[in-house]
Structures are given as structure tokens and as C-alpha cells.
Amino acid sequence: MQRPSARSISRKHAMRFGAEVRTDSTRFQLWAPKCRSIRLRLKGRRTLLQLEAIDDGWHCLDVEGVKPGARYKFVLPDDSEIPDPASRHQPDDVDGFSEVIDPAQFQWTDDGWTGRPWEETIIYELHVGAFTEEGTFRAAMDRLDHLVALGITAIQLMPLADFYGRFNWGYDGAMWFAPEASYGRPEDLKAFIDAAHARSLMVFLDVVYNHFGPHGNCLALVAPIFTRKHTSPWGEAINYDGQGASVVREFVVENALYWVTEFNLDGLRFDAVHAITDDSTTHILELLAARLRAARSHRHLHLIVENSENQAIWLRRNSEARPIHYTAQWNDDIHHLVHEAATGENTGYYADFDNMEARCDKLARALAEGFAYQGNIKPHEGMRRGEPSAGLPPTAFVIYMQDHDQIGNRIKGDRITRLANADAVKALTAVYLLSPQIPMLFMGEEWASQNPFPFFSDVPAELRETVRKGRQEELKSTPEHEDPVKPDVEEAVDPTSPATFASARLDWQDLAEPPHAEWLAHYRALIDTRRMEIIPRLAGIEGFASDYEVLGAQCVLVSWRLGDGATLRLYANLDEVTRTGLPSAIGRRIHLQGFAEQGTLGPWTVLWTVEV
Missing domain, CATH: 3.20.20.80 (Glycosidases)
Known part of the structure; x- marks a missing residue:
């Protein structure tokens, strides 16, 4: 597991949908095959801008001078207005104007982070x-x-x-x-x-x-x-x-x-x-x-x-x-x-x-x-x-x-x-x-x-x-x-x-x-x-590596062959009644919840053992 470094980086996912901030402009793209034309409303501007209809129902327009923080909506042929379905931010809820976001502005400090193993x-x-x-x-x-x-x-x-x-x-x-x-x-x-x-x-x-x-x-x-x-x-x-x-x-x-x-x-x-x-x-x-x-x-x-x-x-x-x-x-x-x-x-x-x-x-x-x-x-x-x-x-x-x-x-x-x-x-x-x-x-x-x-x-x-x-x-x-x-x-x-x-x-x-x-x-x-006891043994664990037995009402024994070859066993009595005549526990105890001795599990008792 690697820890993040101190170096700051930015992250941006490029995609066809939504508003994309460029060097001196913002490109607006909308997939709207049901509409013959789409216009763009920029909040604070009176004039609507016509998007270019291109193949397969796409409408696109590159607008100079539009910077992060600008608010916008798309105008449909019937003059109704909708936010951007791929909006990165809706400051005034789902019906409000969408906001242009430049994801590259956020500086991350986790450059060295690669996650952790699933185990x-x-x-x-x-x-x-x-x-x-x-x-x-x-x-x-x-x-x-x-x-x-x-x-x-x-x-x-x-x-x-x-x-x-x-x-x-x-x-x-x-x-x-x-x-x-x-x-x-x-x-x-x-x-x-x-x-x-x-x-x-x-x-x-x-x-x-x-x-x-x-x-x-x-x-x-x-x-x-x-x-x-x-x-x-x-x-x-x-x-x-x-x-x-x-x-x-x-x-x-x-x-x-x-x-x-x-x-x-x-x-x-x-x-x-x-x-x-x-x-x-x-x-x-x-x-x-x-x-x-x-x-x-x-x-x-x-x-x-x-x-x-x-x-x-x-x-x-x-x-x-x-x-x-x-x-x-x-x-x-x-x-x-x-x-x-x-x-x-x-x-x-x-x-x-x-x-x-x-x-x-x-x-x-x-x-x-x-x-x-x-x-x-x-x-x-x-x-x-x-x-x-x-x-x-x-x-x-x-x-x-x-x-x-x-x-x-x-x-x-x-x-x-x-x-x-x-x-x-x-x-x-x-x-x-x-x-x-x-x-x-x-x-x-x-x-x-x-x-x-x-x-x-x-x-x-x-x-x-x-x-x-x-x-x-x-x-x-x-x-x-x-x-x-x-x-x-x-x-x-x-x-x-x-x-x-x-x-x-x-x-x-x-x-x-x-x-x-x-x-x-x-x-x-x-x-x-x-x-301490389970996670270090999980890497490499495979299927068909378990067995189980019902020991009585509400009482079970389950065992697993772990990735390191050890055997993990669970003895559980999930009832309010003490159970006797059970198999003796095998292996080293790693946890006991309740009461257990040879062949006996008390009410609501869970015993875990590991055998290497």
C-alpha cells in the first residue's frame, strides 16, 4: 500500500457529454436526437446562442470567453429550458442553471495513492x-x-x-x-x-x-x-x-x-x-x-x-x-x-x-x-x-x-x-x-x-x-x-x-x-x-475451500482453508440455550464471545480458532 505524495496534481475526465473548459473557451455538447435545434442560454446574457447540429443527434458549440463559474441552460425548440444532463454542478438544484466546472482547478495531494488490496x-x-x-x-x-x-x-x-x-x-x-x-x-x-x-x-x-x-x-x-x-x-x-x-x-x-x-x-x-x-x-x-x-x-x-x-x-x-x-x-x-x-x-x-x-x-x-x-x-x-x-x-x-x-x-x-x-x-x-x-x-x-x-x-x-x-x-x-x-x-x-x-x-x-x-x-x-489474524491470511484464498456442519438447533461449525494454508474455524451457538456434546475445538483461540469449554458452547457464544 502506497501513501499519497506531497506533490499536487490535477485530474480531468475528457468526455463527449457536457461542458468542457478549454484554454480560452468552453465547449458545450448535448445529445438531443429528438430536437432539430438547440440553443444555449448563458445566465446574464440576453442573446441565445445556436448550437451546431452534427451527426447522430449531437449539438455542439464552442463559446469564447466562457470561464468556470458560468451558469447555463439549453433551450429546446419549444422555448422550454433544461439544465445540462451531464452537468458537473447544480448549485440551485436539479431544475436550476448548470455551472461550468473546470476539474483541473482542484489540486490533489494523493499522487502516490494506488489504493489497497481487496483483502x-x-x-x-x-x-x-x-x-x-x-x-x-x-x-x-x-x-x-x-x-x-x-x-x-x-x-x-x-x-x-x-x-x-x-x-x-x-x-x-x-x-x-x-x-x-x-x-x-x-x-x-x-x-x-x-x-x-x-x-x-x-x-x-x-x-x-x-x-x-x-x-x-x-x-x-x-x-x-x-x-x-x-x-x-x-x-x-x-x-x-x-x-x-x-x-x-x-x-x-x-x-x-x-x-x-x-x-x-x-x-x-x-x-x-x-x-x-x-x-x-x-x-x-x-x-x-x-x-x-x-x-x-x-x-x-x-x-x-x-x-x-x-x-x-x-x-x-x-x-x-x-x-x-x-x-x-x-x-x-x-x-x-x-x-x-x-x-x-x-x-x-x-x-x-x-x-x-x-x-x-x-x-x-x-x-x-x-x-x-x-x-x-x-x-x-x-x-x-x-x-x-x-x-x-x-x-x-x-x-x-x-x-x-x-x-x-x-x-x-x-x-x-x-x-x-x-x-x-x-x-x-x-x-x-x-x-x-x-x-x-x-x-x-x-x-x-x-x-x-x-x-x-x-x-x-x-x-x-x-x-x-x-x-x-x-x-x-x-x-x-x-x-x-x-x-x-x-x-x-x-x-x-x-x-x-x-x-x-x-x-x-x-x-x-x-x-x-x-x-x-x-x-x-x-x-x-x-x-492481526484474518487479513494477513486472506490473500490467495480460493473457492471450494470451506466446509460446514450443523451441530444442532442454532448451532453451526464452519471451516475455511485460508490463503496461507491455515484453517480458520467458527463454532457458533446462536441461541439462548447452552449446547453440550459438541466437537472439541481445534486450533488456537483468536476470539471468544460468550462461554466455551470442551464440547460445550454457552448461550450466544461464538468461538473462532485458527490452525496453522
């Missing part, structure tokens, strides 16, 4: 707007030392593409190239990333290529960005394989390259790729991975997917055990299993793990092989899910006990420490933080924050009731709705309310107070054990 990754997922009271990139930068002290090696930012209004989870981004203006300017985000690299922290960004937000996307007015050939859970599907799809695909690829190049990110997390439909010869996911890896071949680049279909094909390794397409996938199967074990919730999507015997087998299998469902029928869905994953290394999976979805997709956004007893949560923390899979924490988890993380989305007044009702419908598939003792879905917090967003902000003042300080010490100790 060293410990992810911390955060929402910039709720991470601090101020909700800005600059304020988040002040908390970086906390993450370093915790032992985090990678920050994963929830989506930043500019969205409508004052608050949003980020998955309703409308302007894909513009970092959300309420968090700060583009150079503020760059300063945050630069500061993270100075502390040897990687930074990943969550990107959404399966839909646009419901308000602010102007691309559909000028180009065939959507298709009726496919459907999407969010409405119209993005056109990856129809007429005009070649430029749509280019727009998406350039967006991904823009983030990792101009902002020097260490990786991307691709949201809900199962909802991306593409019948092209080369799927957009294959194209994205190939172009990104080719562009960043000189450094570590980590590409993560969320995929409810559990498709192992995207996680394949080459003969040198390196990812061909994507580095890893979020492992929701394990989340559901450990959540059910801790809380006893067995309705909604947790109904797939209701049977205790099956649940134990699925948990052990998911820890050992990645997917719990590998072509099996999921009872709750009544559908066959997944592909065989035993041949993948455990590092092809991201393991977690909480994330934004699994907290936020509850009626009130409750965290697991409000739903389960402390012994259960600490035991499951010991399972996932020491697993050979790559662990991820959700912000505030490390001190058992009591603040919820409900779903929030600011929308125009005329859409608020639609969003509220839509949210209530979504919550009907959750375990709370199906549990008669839990609040009815109609009591869900209002996602469009500023108070809902405010409730999600972290309670940093509680960090040093009991019991939060004790929780923080628990997490730090586990991460320190991972750093």
Missing part, C-alpha cells in the same frame, strides 16, 4: 447528509480520524447524484454527473476523498444505473433514454438495447469512468443490477466492468454489485484468482439469516428462513459458500433463486449485520440494537467481523446508535401523497406489517417530512457515554483481531 477492506457505509449535523462533505471530513481509529479501511458513500430537494437517500438521482449540491461543491467532495486517501482510507461510491429519480431527469425530453421493451420497478426502463442505445450505454459508461477518474475513487457499488435489463450481445454490466478495469489497470479498483438474483457469473475469477467482472456482491442471504436469529422475526422476507433446521443449514452454507440459495426455491417468493457459489472465494461476498436498506426498510427505521438483546447482537457482530467474507458496517453501528434510519425523500408538493402511499405499499412486504403485534404500516413515518430526515442524523454526542463507549470498544477489539 484489507473493512467497509463503512454512510449517508453524507445524515452522517453529521451539518450534512456536508467538509463536515464528514472532520470524522475521518474516528474511522481510522475504529480500523475502517474503506468508506462507501450512498449515492451522490444530484436529486430534487433538500434530502433523499440518494437513489433518486436525476443529474448523474453532479454531486448533490446540498452536501457541497464538487471540490468539497474531492477534498474529502483526498483527505481520506491521506489517511489510507479507500472511498467507494454507490451508483444507480437501473433508473432515474422521479423529478429532474430532463434526458427523456431530448433523447431515447427509456424503452418500452422492458419494465422496471421504478417505471420506465433505461434503454440499454434499443434504438439509440449505443449513446445511452456510452452515457452510463462515461459516468462511471468520470467518478473513478475525476474523483479518484477506489471503487463503485452498483445498485440493484438485477433490475437492469439488457438483451445486447454485450451486457452493459460486462461493458462497465471491462472499461473501468482497463482505465484503472495501474491501481486497485474494486467493483461491488447488489444482485437479488444471486448470479455467480458476475463474480467469476480468472486463472490468477482475480475478478473478471466484479469483485464482490452484497450478501443479503446472510443478513436475513443473522437478523432472524437475533430478533426471531420470521415473517415478510424472513419467512424464507422460518424453519429452524433449514435456517441453520442455510446460515452455515451462506457463511461457507456465499449464497444460501443456489438455485433453490425461496418459499416466500415462490421462485428459484441463485447459482452455485461454492467455487467462489469468500472474499467475493460482502457480509453485514445492518445496511441502509435493511434498517430503512422498516416502518420506523429501527436498528437491530432496538430489536434484539445485546448478547445476541454482540455474538453476531463477532461472526461477521471475523468472517473471511469482506465485512461492512453501517454508520453509527459501532456505538449502537439509537437514532433510526428511516426512508426519506423530498419531492415536489404534488408528488408527496403519491410517495407516501407508495412507501406504505412497499412496507406491506416487510416482517413488521405481517406481525400483528407490530405497528400497522399506516403508522409509517412520513418519508417526505424534514423531521424524518432529521431523525436519521447520527448522535455523535453519545459516543463517549455508556453503553455506547462499551459498544465502540467491542467493535474496535474485533476489527483489531481481524487486522
Whole structure:
């Protein structure tokens, strides 16, 4: 791992889309095949400028004297005005003027930074707007030392593409190239990333290529960005394989390259790729991975997917055990299993793990092989899910006990420490933080924050009731709705309310107070054990390197052959009852949570051993 040098450099991603600052001018380019002509409005000037229509629906104009900071819009044939779909900054929200940005003006200090190997990754997922009271990139930068002290090696930012209004989870981004203006300017985000690299922290960004937000996307007015050939859970599907799809695909690829190049990110997390439909010869996911890896071949680049279909094909390794397409996938199967074990919730999507015997087998299998469902029928869905994953290394999976979805997709956004007893949560923390899979924490988890993380989305007044009702419908598939003792879905917090967003902000003042300080010490100790005992043994770990056994109700034994030839074993009793008559532990103890002696595991006991 190399540390940044003191030499200052600039970074700029050249692309066909948007406004490009040149020596004495700025070139404006817009792909608008639906429009016979496009004019340019520069804020403060009366005269509109006519763009030149060139081949394939492109409109272009080079304007002398336009400098960074200039504001502009495009004027359509009907005299309506739109911001630049490839705007680098929207200072006045998604409907306002776009601002010309010269990315070369920001001076980076991380010239020597090449990232970190994937095996060293410990992810911390955060929402910039709720991470601090101020909700800005600059304020988040002040908390970086906390993450370093915790032992985090990678920050994963929830989506930043500019969205409508004052608050949003980020998955309703409308302007894909513009970092959300309420968090700060583009150079503020760059300063945050630069500061993270100075502390040897990687930074990943969550990107959404399966839909646009419901308000602010102007691309559909000028180009065939959507298709009726496919459907999407969010409405119209993005056109990856129809007429005009070649430029749509280019727009998406350039967006991904823009983030990792101009902002020097260490990786991307691709949201809900199962909802991306593409019948092209080369799927957009294959194209994205190939172009990104080719562009960043000189450094570590980590590409993560969320995929409810559990498709192992995207996680394949080459003969040198390196990812061909994507580095890893979020492992929701394990989340559901450990959540059910801790809380006893067995309705909604947790109904797939209701049977205790099956649940134990699925948990052990998911820890050992990645997917719990590998072509099996999921009872709750009544559908066959997944592909065989035993041949993948455990590092092809991201393991977690909480994330934004699994907290936020509850009626009130409750965290697991409000739903389960402390012994259960600490035991499951010991399972996932020491697993050979790559662990991820959700912000505030490390001190058992009591603040919820409900779903929030600011929308125009005329859409608020639609969003509220839509949210209530979504919550009907959750375990709370199906549990008669839990609040009815109609009591869900209002996602469009500023108070809902405010409730999600972290309670940093509680960090040093009991019991939060004790929780923080628990997490730090586990991460320190991972750093010393697990990470050094992960390089070179292969597939088909695990085994598992169900020892009884809620009791499992899982073993892995690590990259250095050592054997890592997990003995876990995830129940309130002591289990006896179990196999004696083999190897040197590296962590014990609970009580264990020969052949016995106490309630909520997790024992890890390593045998060299």
C-alpha cells in the first residue's frame, strides 16, 4: 500500500457529454436526437446562442470567453429550458442553471495513492447528509480520524447524484454527473476523498444505473433514454438495447469512468443490477466492468454489485484468482439469516428462513459458500433463486449485520440494537467481523446508535401523497406489517417530512457515554483481531475451500482453508440455550464471545480458532 505524495496534481475526465473548459473557451455538447435545434442560454446574457447540429443527434458549440463559474441552460425548440444532463454542478438544484466546472482547478495531494488490496477492506457505509449535523462533505471530513481509529479501511458513500430537494437517500438521482449540491461543491467532495486517501482510507461510491429519480431527469425530453421493451420497478426502463442505445450505454459508461477518474475513487457499488435489463450481445454490466478495469489497470479498483438474483457469473475469477467482472456482491442471504436469529422475526422476507433446521443449514452454507440459495426455491417468493457459489472465494461476498436498506426498510427505521438483546447482537457482530467474507458496517453501528434510519425523500408538493402511499405499499412486504403485534404500516413515518430526515442524523454526542463507549470498544477489539489474524491470511484464498456442519438447533461449525494454508474455524451457538456434546475445538483461540469449554458452547457464544 502506497501513501499519497506531497506533490499536487490535477485530474480531468475528457468526455463527449457536457461542458468542457478549454484554454480560452468552453465547449458545450448535448445529445438531443429528438430536437432539430438547440440553443444555449448563458445566465446574464440576453442573446441565445445556436448550437451546431452534427451527426447522430449531437449539438455542439464552442463559446469564447466562457470561464468556470458560468451558469447555463439549453433551450429546446419549444422555448422550454433544461439544465445540462451531464452537468458537473447544480448549485440551485436539479431544475436550476448548470455551472461550468473546470476539474483541473482542484489540486490533489494523493499522487502516490494506488489504493489497497481487496483483502484489507473493512467497509463503512454512510449517508453524507445524515452522517453529521451539518450534512456536508467538509463536515464528514472532520470524522475521518474516528474511522481510522475504529480500523475502517474503506468508506462507501450512498449515492451522490444530484436529486430534487433538500434530502433523499440518494437513489433518486436525476443529474448523474453532479454531486448533490446540498452536501457541497464538487471540490468539497474531492477534498474529502483526498483527505481520506491521506489517511489510507479507500472511498467507494454507490451508483444507480437501473433508473432515474422521479423529478429532474430532463434526458427523456431530448433523447431515447427509456424503452418500452422492458419494465422496471421504478417505471420506465433505461434503454440499454434499443434504438439509440449505443449513446445511452456510452452515457452510463462515461459516468462511471468520470467518478473513478475525476474523483479518484477506489471503487463503485452498483445498485440493484438485477433490475437492469439488457438483451445486447454485450451486457452493459460486462461493458462497465471491462472499461473501468482497463482505465484503472495501474491501481486497485474494486467493483461491488447488489444482485437479488444471486448470479455467480458476475463474480467469476480468472486463472490468477482475480475478478473478471466484479469483485464482490452484497450478501443479503446472510443478513436475513443473522437478523432472524437475533430478533426471531420470521415473517415478510424472513419467512424464507422460518424453519429452524433449514435456517441453520442455510446460515452455515451462506457463511461457507456465499449464497444460501443456489438455485433453490425461496418459499416466500415462490421462485428459484441463485447459482452455485461454492467455487467462489469468500472474499467475493460482502457480509453485514445492518445496511441502509435493511434498517430503512422498516416502518420506523429501527436498528437491530432496538430489536434484539445485546448478547445476541454482540455474538453476531463477532461472526461477521471475523468472517473471511469482506465485512461492512453501517454508520453509527459501532456505538449502537439509537437514532433510526428511516426512508426519506423530498419531492415536489404534488408528488408527496403519491410517495407516501407508495412507501406504505412497499412496507406491506416487510416482517413488521405481517406481525400483528407490530405497528400497522399506516403508522409509517412520513418519508417526505424534514423531521424524518432529521431523525436519521447520527448522535455523535453519545459516543463517549455508556453503553455506547462499551459498544465502540467491542467493535474496535474485533476489527483489531481481524487486522492481526484474518487479513494477513486472506490473500490467495480460493473457492471450494470451506466446509460446514450443523451441530444442532442454532448451532453451526464452519471451516475455511485460508490463503496461507491455515484453517480458520467458527463454532457458533446462536441461541439462548447452552449446547453440550459438541466437537472439541481445534486450533488456537483468536476470539471468544460468550462461554466455551470442551464440547460445550454457552448461550450466544461464538468461538473462532485458527490452525496453522
